[in-house]
Amino acid sequence: MSADLEFFFDPLCPFCWVTSRWVVEVQRQRTLAVRWRPLSLAILNEDISYEQRKQASPAYPDSHVRGLEMLRVVHAARERAGPERVGDLYTALGELVWDSEAPQGDDFDAVMQEMARHRDLRPALERAGLPADLAEAADDAGRDADLRAETFEGVDRCGGGVGTPILSFAPPDGPALFGPVVDSPPAGTDALRLWAAVETLATWPGFAELKRNLRSFPDTTLTAKLARTGTQVR
Template sequence: MANTTRVEFWFDPSCPWAWMTSRWVDEVSAHRDLDVTWSIMSLAVLNEDNDVSEEYRAFFPRALRYTRLVAAAKDLHGQDVVKPLYDALGTRIHPGGRSDVDEIIAEALAEVGLPADLAALSETDAHDTTMRASHFDGINRVGQDVGTPVIAVDGIAFFGPVVSPAPKGEQALALWDGVVAAANYPGFFELKRSRTVGPIFD
């Protein structure tokens, strides 16, 4: 494990930017020795005290159901179900373009082989302690003025990278090497430009 890079990845299942970054990390994982831990965070929790538009706030209850579902699944069935459940949800939400929450949750649970009755826990706060602890574990490493995803590389955390579409092949590896290089410099804090495209799912 001496050459293994330890990666922690915090995601909100509803976030298209986190989804594309996660596809990039999957691509890199096929070629590099990464030990990735997938953890939940919540855009609803992040913005619960912020002044946001009514349209954006109306999105939070739906997003919260997905985060609560993942937290419950982790509590009851362990860490190993987090990434498969994220994949099953995200495939339907993002490239699938769907918003029928009940059906998405039911199908995702069936795909992963989890009990159907877990769906009911997406509508309760029974596992919010887990969800919030995971959220703040990630966000407190980078500050409140960012979003999802949050990635830590060998313990050094940052927001992003935000990419569209998810890079593949040599481009994916080149970007990864740049991120690792930035994470290895203690004085590196921020690199940003305005987005010129929206989420591109391929």
């Protein structure tokens, strides 16, 4: 399957989810072949200490483990049904998390506890038209070697030091960028305007970086009580 873009994702990254919904909106309006590929934040961060992040929420590392478990299921689904099914499965998994009702608590820890919660993945598989028994792959650590290779392939395309989302244009040899990081997915002509800007920067000869650390919490159903508040969460 040839692709105009490879999108590297972790289902438990809220910023990645919002960016992915923007890309889906762009696909709705123009011809854009996207190959969806796993990038595990749990694997990427395994050599760093979570202590600082655990001060914000003890559930922080567990949320990344949930993402890895989902990516094992993605790996199994791709193996059985082909890469063209991954995008629909990511959508179904993401909806399972990000369309969940906001927790009663209105602080960051309450949201992280919900993100880190074990979920039955079978409904997401069925919604994506895939066999429910693929959910058993969530505990299959034998898939992690492949996921590790794919994770660092995506990161290395950007030169290292990044997470999700990664947009890799004209893969595998075209330019790749981390981002864009936005708090809500633009729609309609705004989605196309943002796409044109990102694509222009990505393909501009010698372009390397455009960044600021100020960001607002993504706006999803799950995170509604924190949406558009300042955050340093990655």
